[in-house]
Amino acid sequence: MASSESVSTPATSRKRRDLTTFFVVIGALLLLNFLAQQFFFRVDLTEEKRYSMSPATKQLLENLKQPVTITVYLDGDFPPAFRRLQQATRETLNEMQIYGGSNLHYVFVDPSAAGTEQARNQYYETLLKKGLRPTNLGANENGKRVEKIIFPWATVSVGAQELPVLLLRGNQAAPADVRLNQSIEGLEYELASTIRRLEPSQRKRIGIVEGHGELDNAEAGDLIGSLRQNYDVFRVNLTKVRDLRPLDAIIVAKPATAYTEEEKFKLDQFITQGGNTLFFVDAMRVNLDSANRGGMLSFPLQLNLEDMLFKYGVRINPDLMLDLNSGVIPLVTGTLGDKPQVEPLPWQFYPLINNFSQHPITRNLDAVYTKFVSSIDTVKAVGIRKTPLMFTSRYTRVLPAPVPVNLNDARLPPDPKLYKQSFEPVGYLLEGQFRSLYANRAQPGTTQFQPEKSPLAKPAKLLVIPDGDFVRNDVDPKTGNPFRLGYDRLANTEFANRELVLNAVDYLLDETGLIAVRGKQITLRPLDKVKVAEQRQRWQLLNLAAPLALLAAFGLGRAWWRKRRYARF
Numbered sequence: 001m002a003s004s005e006s007v008s009t010p011a012t013s014r015k016r017r018d019l020t021t022f023f024v025v026i027g028a029l030l031l032l033n034f035l036a037q038q039f040f041f042r043v044d045l046t047e048e049k050r051y052s053m054s055p056a057t058k059q060l061l062e063n064l065k066q067p068v069t070i071t072v073y074l075d076g077d078f079p080p081a082f083r084r085l086q087q088a089t090r091e092t093l094n095e096m097q098i099y100g101g102s103n104l105h106y107v108f109v110d111p112s113a114a115g116t117e118q119a120r121n122q123y124y125e126t127l128l129k130k131g132l133r134p135t136n137l138g139a140n141e142n143g144k145r146v147e148k149i150i151f152p153w154a155t156v157s158v159g160a161q162e163l164p165v166l167l168l169r170g171n172q173a174a175p176a177d178v179r180l181n182q183s184i185e186g187l188e189y190e191l192a193s194t195i196r197r198l199e200p201s202q203r204k205r206i207g208i209v210e211g212h213g214e215l216d217n218a219e220a221g222d223l224i225g226s227l228r229q230n231y232d233v234f235r236v237n238l239t240k241v242r243d244l245r246p247l248d249a250i251i252v253a254k255p256a257t258a259y260t261e262e263e264k265f266k267l268d269q270f271i272t273q274g275g276n277t278l279f280f281v282d283a284m285r286v287n288l289d290s291a292n293r294g295g296m297l298s299f300p301l302q303l304n305l306e307d308m309l310f311k312y313g314v315r316i317n318p319d320l321m322l323d324l325n326s327g328v329i330p331l332v333t334g335t336l337g338d339k340p341q342v343e344p345l346p347w348q349f350y351p352l353i354n355n356f357s358q359h360p361i362t363r364n365l366d367a368v369y370t371k372f373v374s375s376i377d378t379v380k381a382v383g384i385r386k387t388p389l390m391f392t393s394r395y396t397r398v399l400p401a402p403v404p405v406n407l408n409d410a411r412l413p414p415d416p417k418l419y420k421q422s423f424e425p426v427g428y429l430l431e432g433q434f435r436s437l438y439a440n441r442a443q444p445g446t447t448q449f450q451p452e453k454s455p456l457a458k459p460a461k462l463l464v465i466p467d468g469d470f471v472r473n474d475v476d477p478k479t480g481n482p483f484r485l486g487y488d489r490l491a492n493t494e495f496a497n498r499e500l501v502l503n504a505v506d507y508l509l510d511e512t513g514l515i516a517v518r519g520k521q522i523t524l525r526p527l528d529k530v531k532v533a534e535q536r537q538r539w540q541l542l543n544l545a546a547p548l549a550l551l552a553a554f555g556l557g558r559a560w561w562r563k564r565r566y567a568r569f
Contacts, residue, residue: 053095056514057192060199061099066158068104068195073132073151074167075110081180082150088184089154089167092191111151127151131164152183156191158198165194170364182364189517193506196514197230204248204509207236211263212303213256215472220253221482222473226502231509238263244270249508251278254468258304261444264437268308272436274458276508278501281305282468283316283374286405295406298372309464311437313381314428316466320403321373321426323351324395324419328490331410344490345410348397352495353426355391360518361429361463361503362389366496369486371469375424384432388425389463395419427465429504434460461508470497 053061070093074086086108093106111127114120124134132153152168167190170182206227208220217224227233236250238259244250244266252267259267271277282301290296300318309316327350333343351370356362368390375398378386397419438450473485483489486497507515 053099053188054514054517057096057188057517058099060192060196060514061096061104062101064100064103064195065199066103068100068198069157070104070106070154070191071157072106072108072154072167073111073127074154075108076112076150078148078150081176082152085152085167085180085183089187092187096188096191112149124149127153130155130162135168154191156194156198158195161198163194163198165190170366186364186518189514192514192517203230203232205232205234205246206505206509207234207244207247207250209238209250209252209255210235211237211239212259213254215253215468218475218480218482219472221475222485222498223251223253223471223501225482226485226498227505231505238266241266244275245273247275249276249278249505251280251471252305253280253471255281255303255305256301258302260304264304264308265444268437269454271312271460271462272434272454273456274460276461278463278465278504278508279305279309280465280468280471281316282372283318283466284320284372284401284403286320286372288407291405292407295404295408298401298403298405300401308437310379311381312434312462313378313384313386313430314464315377315379316464317375317377318401319374320349320399320405321351321375321392321424322348322397322399322414322419323392324348324414324416325352325354325393326350327352327369327371327488329407329410330490331407333411346414347407347410348414349405351392351396351426353390353392355393355423357387357389359387359389359429360515361507362500363518365500365503368470368497368500369488369495370426370467373426373465373467373470376426376428376464376466378428381430381432382435384430384434387429387431389427389429391423391425392421394422396421396424398424426467427463429507430462430464432459433457434462463504463508471501 072089072093074082074089078086090108097104097106111123112120114123127134132151132155134149134151136149152166154165154167156163156165167187168180168183169186169190170179208214208224214220224233231248234247236244236247239262247270250267250270267277281303284298285301286298287296298320306316326346326348328344329347329350330342331345332340333345334341349372351373352367353370354367356365395416398421436450436454438444439452441450442448443450471485474483474487474489475481476483484494484498485501486495486499487493488495503515503518
């Protein structure tokens, strides 16, 4: 009697196996998708980790308390170089949105997309009122030279507050591709630091020392105004204040008279107990009015700070440095009718600094302006890390005191043979636990003995630049308003003094480590233009023929395999 049970055929077994494999693959994909949603991770395979956010940026974005909107004015048709900046900005914002989540939004806008010229000009006016200055970009289209106005800016908005972000930064003296690369390197920091400025947080306190002929509110107006965007800024008189510990940082800006021992003791205790300080001090006394009336001799300026700075690890020398890479000074070179003819002439006592270390404070910085700057050396200080931040050019001259200063020397061409020094340091960053100048000594004015090490001792950071004019802005004689720090009216150029000081303050006071993002480096790997021209046709042919050859080989191989497999049936 035949059995009623069906017999499994090979075709049925194969079908069951295929269905099982199909459902297993689908289940695995669903499980993998679920795990990917629960446990987020990304892998950056680039050598310099260009697509990775720093831990400080991640923490900032993950802890956003309010929605942040970023508007980028880099949409439209650009040359390849600017498309690279556009794409890098988009990639950076994509990465930031992953950590910011629903609290971070961004949009790209084309400022030139208005339908009519009048509407476009009105939109340009709106951007100008926000402080967004355009860049006139030259490009070749269809063999013709055309000019395009672009706005390499973004704005970051939190609630009713809005701040601009300049995306095209870097050293203007560098080649265009290098400067563009520097701008891309700084995208994360520029955007993240602006977001941090708009996020509510406890503001640090900065004191600007007064009482010794330091810069007044007009001469330091732009510096004070810039710092007040992120910090609380106060004027501090060392003779009146008893304790400096409530302050997080102190700025000593171009003192003209000596500090007393009691005042210096307060500074010393502040620094050795963890207070961060920025010194912008002159080593030589210079009077330009006397220099204009026939010349003068510049002698050392006694500020009574030399022994304290020496104890901390640096020595500002009583000299002046001259540099062939210099700014200009206005001089009367003749008369035109009955009016004097004034002409800006190079003045070697105003070195332009364009050589920087790779430290986050100065990385990718544009040139800075100095006036009557002195040389600075390091001395032994146990436990103190000393980092030179910027240097003069290859052609530098150092004149020891007394130094003759005569404006008429600007009329004479300099002798390059006299400029024998090269790359002299102009500023130092000191970090570590500073030993008190008054250790094992009595406190000035008392018999109170100071211990070898204070129980309140903490590590601190110091910035020392031997140029008091570094932080002094010019003042408009008509309105009395300060110009931007670093702006040179004669050259109609804005130097990066302001940016360096703000970077330095951020570095000294930034506990999150966000300033370290400025150290991000993206290596340029340019193509060899000669080889590109020589081998262009070869690579074009390879790119066209190779895919077709691979496709034909795959088709022939697959046909042969199918024929061989099914020939047995």
